[in-house]
Amino acid sequence: MPLKVYNSFTKEKEEFIPINPPHVGMYVCGPTVSGESHLGHARPYITFDVVYRYLLYLGYKVRYVRNITDAGHFEEEGREAEDKISKKAQLEKVEPMELVHKYTNLFHWAFRQFNTLDPNIEPTATGHIVEQIGMIEKLIDAGYAYVVNGSVYFDVKKYAENYDYGKLSGRVVDDLLETTRELEGQEEKRNKADFALWKSAPPKHIMRWNSPWGEGFPGWHIECSAMATKYLGPRFDIHGGGMDLMFPHHESEIAQSTICNHTPPAKYWMHNNMITVNGKKMGKSYNNQITLTQMFSGDHPLLTQPFSPMVIRFFILQTHYRSTLDFSSEALVAAEKGLKRLFEAFEILKKLPVVEMQEATDTELEEKINKLVDEFEEFINDDFNTAKVLANMFEIVPVINSMKDGLIKTDAISAATLEKLKVKFTVYLHDILGLKDPNENSLQLNGIMDLLIQIRKEAKSKKDFFTSDKIRKQLADLGIEMKDEKEGNMSWSRM
Numbered sequence: 056m057p058l059k060v061y062n063s064f065t066k067e068k069e070e071f072i073p074i075n076p077p078h079v080g081m082y083v084c085g086p087t088v089s090g091e092s093h094l095g096h097a098r099p100y101i102t103f104d105v106v107y108r109y110l111l112y113l114g115y116k117v118r119y120v121r122n123i124t125d126a127g128h129f130e131e132e133g134r135e136a137e138d139k140i141s142k143k144a145q146l147e148k149v150e151p152m153e154l155v156h157k158y159t160n161l162f163h164w165a166f167r168q169f170n171t172l173d174p175n176i177e178p179t180a181t182g183h184i185v186e187q188i189g190m191i192e193k194l195i196d197a198g199y200a201y202v203v204n205g206s207v208y209f210d211v212k213k214y215a216e217n218y219d220y221g222k223l224s225g226r227v228v229d230d231l232l233e234t235t236r237e238l239e240g241q242e243e244k245r246n247k248a249d250f251a252l253w254k255s256a257p258p259k260h261i262m263r264w265n266s267p268w269g270e271g272f273p274g275w276h277i278e279c280s281a282m283a284t285k286y287l288g289p290r291f292d293i294h295g296g297g298m299d300l301m302f303p304h305h306e307s308e309i310a311q312s313t314i315c316n317h318t319p320p321a322k323y324w325m326h327n328n329m330i331t332v333n334g335k336k337m338g339k340s341y342n343n344q345i346t347l348t349q350m351f352s353g354d355h356p357l358l359t360q361p362f363s364p365m366v367i368r369f370f371i372l373q374t375h376y377r378s379t380l381d382f383s384s385e386a387l388v389a390a391e392k393g394l395k396r397l398f399e400a401f402e403i404l405k406k407l408p409v410v411e412m413q414e415a416t417d418t419e420l421e422e423k424i425n426k427l428v429d430e431f432e433e434f435i436n437d438d439f440n441t442a443k444v445l446a447n448m449f450e451i452v453p454v455i456n457s458m459k460d461g462l463i464k465t466d467a468i469s470a471a472t473l474e475k476l477k478v479k480f481t482v483y484l485h486d487i488l489g490l491k492d493p494n495e496n497s498l499q500l501n502g503i504m505d506l507l508i509q510i511r512k513e514a515k516s517k518k519d520f521f522t523s524d525k526i527r528k529q530l531a532d533l534g535i536e537m538k539d540e541k542e543g544n545m546s547w548s549r550m
Contacts, residue, residue, distance in 0.1 A: 080291030168364035205255030224302035276307035289316035
């Protein structure tokens with residue numbers, strides 16, 4: 056069965072046929088590093104890690120590009136719009152690039168715990184200002200962008216007259232032109248739905264660059280178009296991200312790139328669904344975010360205990376990436392038990408002896424095992440259905456346990472089938488799903504404790520003794536003692 060992916064642009068499952076096989080270009084929108092990543096951010100990067108892993112497994116030469124948004128991510132709020140990095144830097148009283156460095160490092164650390172593979176290229180928005188200005192100049196020359204008071208806007212109405220604007224997100228351009236909310240500075244635009252390509256920087260705006268239109272900073276959407284074009288060319292295979300990015304971000308990317316490059320940017324658009332909490336999207340606006348360090352430490356009112364990165368990864372992969380995933384601490388507790396059961400069976404499977412030339416004595420069981428294992432490939436080829444792959448693995452678990460306990464004889468299945476089971480279980484569990492034994496967590500714990508020590512040191516340096524004492528007390532409740540030593544150093548040990 057060939058690999059099929061659900062293309063968000065056509066709203067159909069399509070056979071995956073690369074533009075230039077065996078090469079595959081994949082762009083995934085990366086984090087805006089104005090703060091720590093939360094559980095909702097984990098879903099896209101784990102989802103597309105599986106996509107990346109499986110394409111590599113199939114033998115494709117993948118160039119995986121995932122950007123860092125370190126400037127320019129703002130809502131349309133007129134000339135006084137402040138990008139998220141600049142605003143947060145002022146709140147934390149640090150230089151913007153100091154803030155960016157801090158949260159980029161924290162992002163990398165967290166996703167190493169999730170066992171995600173690094174992208175091949177990780178460009179930053181601030182490192183590609185020249186490319187963004189170049190694209191904006193092309194859009195102006197083509198007549199699809201205009202300059203007002205040192206800012207540049209994309210003309211959505213003109214684009215929609217010649218192209219199918221809104222096809223990806225299902226938005227109707229006439230409705231957008233009429234119903235887009237009133238915001239400060241909208242009078243600069245020809246139409247309410249027009250979006251900023253470049254913003255003139257107010258006097259107090261920290262992050263600013265020279266441009267043909269004066270000092271300013273880039274819009275969010277142009278950044279990804281510029282970086283994707285630079286590293287993957289005008290047209291590439293896969294563009295990925297969360298469903299919340301379909302509009303306006305990805306819709307705007309399509310419009311910009313189509314004009315500049317004379318072709319839509321991606322052949323396949325893939326979008327993961329959201330993680331919700333009691334039916335609401337996880338995000339700042341709902342005040343229901345759980346940061347990844349809170350997930351790992353258990354320090355959040357919605358959590359009943361700490362959860363290891365592998366449990367969180369497993370929890371995410373138990374649901375198809377296009378389905379909504381509703382969070383609860385109880386669901387994670389169940390996932391923790393399930394993952395433990397899966398790896399206990401896997402350890403047993405690895406130790407089961409393969410007797411050469413052994414024939415099956417239970418043909419019905421032999422057929423069942425072969426069917427379950429063969430379906431791994433069928434399900435992953437059906438739009439990366441990790442949930443069904445894991446469901447089949449759990450159907451095999453009782454057979455493995457029964458073989459260990461002697462309830463099923465080890466010669467019930469043939470040597471060939473047992474060897475096939477061992478190989479496929481290993482490949483899918485480790486190489487494709489990227490799961491590791493949750494008991495192998497000593498390195499993870501060391502990393503988590505190093506991070507908590509760093510956070511506690513920062514709290515003490517700011518005389519935030521409430522946070523400092525809270526970390527030490529809650530670790531003590533978990534059986535871990537954190538000690539203050541000479542010269543501001545700290546150490547920890549199990550009680």
